[in-house]
Amino acid sequence: MNQLKSFASDNNSPVHSKVMRAIMEVNKGDAIAYGDDIHTLEAERRFREVFGKDTSVFFMLTGTGANVAALAHITRPYHSIICSDKSHLENDECAAPEKSTGCKIVRIPSNDGKIKKEQIEPLLGSRGFQHHSQPRVISISQSTELGTVYTPEEIRDIARFANENDLYLHMDGARLANAAAGLNCTLAETSKFSGVDVLSFGGTKNGALFAEALVFFNQDLAREFEYTRKQSMQLLSKMRYVSAQFNALFYEDLWLDNARHSNNMASLLAEKLGEIENVRITQKVEANAVFAILPEKAIEMLQRQYFFYIWDRERNEVRWMTSFNTTEQDIDDFVAAIRRSVEDSD
Ligand SMILES: Cc1ncc(COP(=O)(O)O)c(C=O)c1O
Structure with missing residues (x-):
C-alpha cells in the first residue's frame, strides 16, 4: 500500500529526532524501575520549573489514560462530568471515562469546541436532589478538538465559576503546547495560573513517541494518585524512556x-x-x-x-x-x- x-x-507524524536521540541516550545500563530513576527525577524537576513548585506530576502513556485516571481519581460514581459535545472525552475514548468513573457525562453543545460558564450554570439545578447525578467536574480541552483556543480570561471565568460552585476544573491539554504557542503565553499561564485544578499534559502530539503526564495544581487532589495510576494500568516500569522524552521536549524549549x-x-x-x-x-x-x-x-x-x-x-x-x-x-x-x-x- x-x-x-x-x-x-x-x-x-514521526517522533522528533531529538526525542528519539534522548531515548537512545538513556538506553544504557540499568535504572531503577517505576520512576525512581534520575531521568524521571529530572523530568519532575522540569515540570516544577515550568509550572511552579506546587505541582505534582505523574507520567503516563496515553492521553485517554491521563484523562480517565484524572477523572476517576477526583469523582465518585454518582457525580457528573461536564464537557463540550465536541470533546475527545465524550467522542473518542470508547466510553472509558464512563466505564472507569461510573459518572454521567453531560455534554454541552458547542460550535467551536469551547464551553462557557453560562451554559454550565443551568446544569447545577440538580444539586442536592438525590435522584440526580451530582455535577463535580468541568473538563475543557486546550487547544480544543476544533483547533480553537481558550484565552486565559475565558479559562479564568470558568475556573472562578467552578470554584464558587464546588466543582473541579480538568483540562485535557493533549495540545496545550499548541495553545500556549498560539496565545504567545507560557504553559502555566494557560493552565495553572488560569485556575485549572488538574491537567492532562500531552507530549505525544508535540513530537514525542509516547509521553503524557497528569499534572495536579490542586495538591489536595493529588493525594494517593499513585494508586489510581497503578490501578489504571498507566504505571510504566521502564519509566526512564517516558521521562527522557519530556526532558528532550523541555530542553531549550x-x-x-x-x-x-x-x-x-x-x-x-x-x-x-x-x-x-x-x-x-x-x-x-x-x-x-x-x-x-x-x-x-x-x-x-x-x-x-x-x-x-x-x-x-x-x-x-x-x-x-x-x-x-x-x-x-x-x-x-x-x-x-x-x-x-x-x-x-x-
Ligand atoms: C484532544 C485530545 N485529547 C486526548 C487525546 C487522547 O490521546 P490518546 O490517543 O493518546 O489516548 C487525543 C488524541 O488524539 C486528543 O486529540
Missing part, C-alpha cells in the same frame, strides 16, 4: 519550536486556502488544525492522494492537521492538489 502524505492528525512550527503551517494552509474558490474555512485557525467545507467530489479526489478525515459528512467538512514535521513545501503541494481537485470537481 502506498504511504499517503497525511494531513489527518499530528498523531500520524523544543516543545515551543515544535508547536509554533505546527501552528504556523496551519496558518499558512488557511491563508493559501483563502485564494481558492469553493473552499470555506469553518473554524478560527488558532492552533494546528484547519476545518474546511469543499465540494464532495473534490474531497473524494483529494483522498486518493492524501490521508485526512472527513469531519462532518453531511456538510462536506474536513479536518486538516499540521505537525512539527510539516514543511512549507508540503503545504504548497497540498494546496495545489486541493486547487486541482476543486477545479476538476466542477
Whole structure:
C-alpha cells in the first residue's frame, strides 16, 4: 500500500529526532524501575520549573489514560462530568471515562469546541436532589478538538465559576503546547495560573513517541494518585524512556519550536486556502488544525492522494492537521492538489 502524505492528525507524524536521540541516550545500563530513576527525577524537576513548585506530576502513556485516571481519581460514581459535545472525552475514548468513573457525562453543545460558564450554570439545578447525578467536574480541552483556543480570561471565568460552585476544573491539554504557542503565553499561564485544578499534559502530539503526564495544581487532589495510576494500568516500569522524552521536549524549549512550527503551517494552509474558490474555512485557525467545507467530489479526489478525515459528512467538512514535521513545501503541494481537485470537481 502506498504511504499517503497525511494531513489527518499530528498523531500520524514521526517522533522528533531529538526525542528519539534522548531515548537512545538513556538506553544504557540499568535504572531503577517505576520512576525512581534520575531521568524521571529530572523530568519532575522540569515540570516544577515550568509550572511552579506546587505541582505534582505523574507520567503516563496515553492521553485517554491521563484523562480517565484524572477523572476517576477526583469523582465518585454518582457525580457528573461536564464537557463540550465536541470533546475527545465524550467522542473518542470508547466510553472509558464512563466505564472507569461510573459518572454521567453531560455534554454541552458547542460550535467551536469551547464551553462557557453560562451554559454550565443551568446544569447545577440538580444539586442536592438525590435522584440526580451530582455535577463535580468541568473538563475543557486546550487547544480544543476544533483547533480553537481558550484565552486565559475565558479559562479564568470558568475556573472562578467552578470554584464558587464546588466543582473541579480538568483540562485535557493533549495540545496545550499548541495553545500556549498560539496565545504567545507560557504553559502555566494557560493552565495553572488560569485556575485549572488538574491537567492532562500531552507530549505525544508535540513530537514525542509516547509521553503524557497528569499534572495536579490542586495538591489536595493529588493525594494517593499513585494508586489510581497503578490501578489504571498507566504505571510504566521502564519509566526512564517516558521521562527522557519530556526532558528532550523541555530542553531549550523544543516543545515551543515544535508547536509554533505546527501552528504556523496551519496558518499558512488557511491563508493559501483563502485564494481558492469553493473552499470555506469553518473554524478560527488558532492552533494546528484547519476545518474546511469543499465540494464532495473534490474531497473524494483529494483522498486518493492524501490521508485526512472527513469531519462532518453531511456538510462536506474536513479536518486538516499540521505537525512539527510539516514543511512549507508540503503545504504548497497540498494546496495545489486541493486547487486541482476543486477545479476538476466542477
Ligand atoms: C484532544 C485530545 N485529547 C486526548 C487525546 C487522547 O490521546 P490518546 O490517543 O493518546 O489516548 C487525543 C488524541 O488524539 C486528543 O486529540
